[in-house]
Amino acid sequence: xxxxxxxxxxxxxxxxxxxxxxxxxxxxxxxxxxxxxxxxxxxxxxxxxxxxxxxxxxxxxxxxxxxxxxxxxxxxxxxxxxxxxxxxxxxxxxxxxxxxxxxxxxxxxxxxxxxxxxxxxxxxxxxxxxxxxxxxxxxxxxxxxxxxxxxxxxxx
Numbered sequence: 626x627x628x629x630x631x632x633x634x635x636x637x638x639x640x641x642x643x644x645x646x647x648x649x650x651x652x653x654x655x656x657x658x659x660x661x662x663x664x665x666x667x668x669x670x671x672x673x674x675x676x677x678x679x680x681x682x683x684x685x686x687x688x689x690x691x692x693x694x695x696x697x698x699x700x701x702x703x704x705x706x707x708x709x710x711x712x713x714x715x716x717x718x719x720x721x722x723x724x725x726x727x728x729x730x731x732x733x734x735x736x737x738x739x740x741x742x743x744x745x746x747x748x749x750x751x752x753x754x755x756x757x758x759x760x761x762x763x764x765x766x767x768x769x770x771x772x773x774x775x776x777x778x779x780x781x
Contacts, residue, residue, distance in 0.1 A: 653692060653700040654724060656763050657714075661689050661705050663760050668693045668701065671739050672767075673732065685709075695726055697772060714762030723756065723764035733769035751776055 626634075658664040668674045674693040682688035682704055692700045701724070716722060728736065730753075737755050740747055748756040753769040753776070773781035 650697065651699045653702040654721075655702045655704060656721070656724075656759075657711060657761060658689075658691075658703040658705045659711075659761050661691065661703075664703055665691070667760050671743055671745075672736055674701065697727075714758075716764070721763060723766050725754075725766040725768050727772045728767050728769060730769045733767055736767055 665676055669676050674695050677692045677694050677700065679689060679691040682690040685704075685706055687707055689705045690702060692702045695701055733753070733755065737747065737749070740755070740757055745757050750756065755767045756764060758764055768775070770776070773779060
């Protein structure tokens with residue numbers, strides 16, 4: 626889509642006088658984990674997102690549902706599905722492209738260094754975005770921008 630088409634969409638659908646959203650925020654996003662301990666080591670150990678809860682998944686016996694705090698009352702949750710061959714992570718139309726998480730500049734610098742030291746492949750963009758994949762292939766972005774801003778623009 627070219628810039629003119631994007632402007633038409635923005636002019637048609639973005640109301641500068643909009644009311645508040647009916648949502649309160651992201652409760653959690655649920656991803657899949659092929660190895661609970663490895664996922665904890667990555668998200669809590671490398672990224673500094675505290676593990677907050679672990680319990681059995683009500684929908685699949687012996688499956689674990691576990692949560693990490695990503696700030697502002699939001700969480701990343703995971704399921705493992707032992708015994709199911711789910712195959713490798715795949716980006717598909719309608720699926721998760723990436724999850725962007727706001728992080729302070731100081732914590733961004735620390736996380737990027739820890740990820741590099743751990744041998745995680747990184748793509749840095751615009752000096753504030755770090756793109757990488759978790760141990761199961763989900764693409765993440767750490768964004769050293771305040772919530773509601775991206776590359777100096779207010780998006781919310």
